[in-house]
Amino acid sequence: MEIRRINEAYPIELMLLADPSEKLIKQYLKRGKCYIGEENGEIVGVFVLLSTRPETVELVNIAVVEKHQGKGFGKALVIDAINKAKEHGYKVMEVGTGNSSIDQLALYQKCGFRIIGVDIDFFTIHYEEEINENGIPCVDMIRLAQLL
Numbered sequence: 065m066e067i068r069r070i071n072e073a074y075p076i077e078l079m080l081l082a083d084p085s086e087k088l089i090k091q092y093l094k095r096g097k098c099y100i101g102e103e104n105g106e107i108v109g110v111f112v113l114l115s116t117r118p119e120t121v122e123l124v125n126i127a128v129v130e131k132h133q134g135k136g137f138g139k140a141l142v143i144d145a146i147n148k149a150k151e152h153g154y155k156v157m158e159v160g161t162g163n164s165s166i167d168q169l170a171l172y173q174k175c176g177f178r179i180i181g182v183d184i185d186f187f188t189i190h191y192e193e194e195i196n197e198n199g200i201p202c203v204d205m206i207r208l209a210q211l212l
Contacts, residue, residue, distance in 0.1 A: 070099070108129050110127050126142065160183070164202040179208050180207050180208060188203050
């Protein structure tokens with residue numbers, strides 16, 4: 065998979081798999097750097113890096129096309145994001161995901177992230193529609209981080 069930065073023509077439909085709020089996606093795209101992963105000329109994944117504090121960057125959206133999930137593309141994107149953050153001098157990478165996002169929680173921990181906190185009611189406060197994954201209401205954001 066080849067991963068490159070893009071500055072326009074963002075794959076919003078793909079990004080909606082990771083974040084159901086197009087409004088929030090557009091807000092952080094204005095401040096972040098968006099990267100796509102391509103395989104044989106087809107976009108298979110996306111992630112956004114957003115500088116949040118000095119020496120800290122957040123992985124705010126990572127998504128893989130549904131037919132390509134479970135093939136290692138997500139892990140490759142996370143590892144690439146970590147490497148890019150290191151190259152740009154960041155010391156800490158953070159990521160947040162829903163309490164119901166079981167596969168994402170496993171992926172991030174396999175990639176070296178550790179749980180550092182919970183933003184209680186994040187998804188009920190910031191999202192108009194209810195989110196359910198794996199039969200679990202998504203209400204809290206689980207915050208993870210790793211030292212780079």
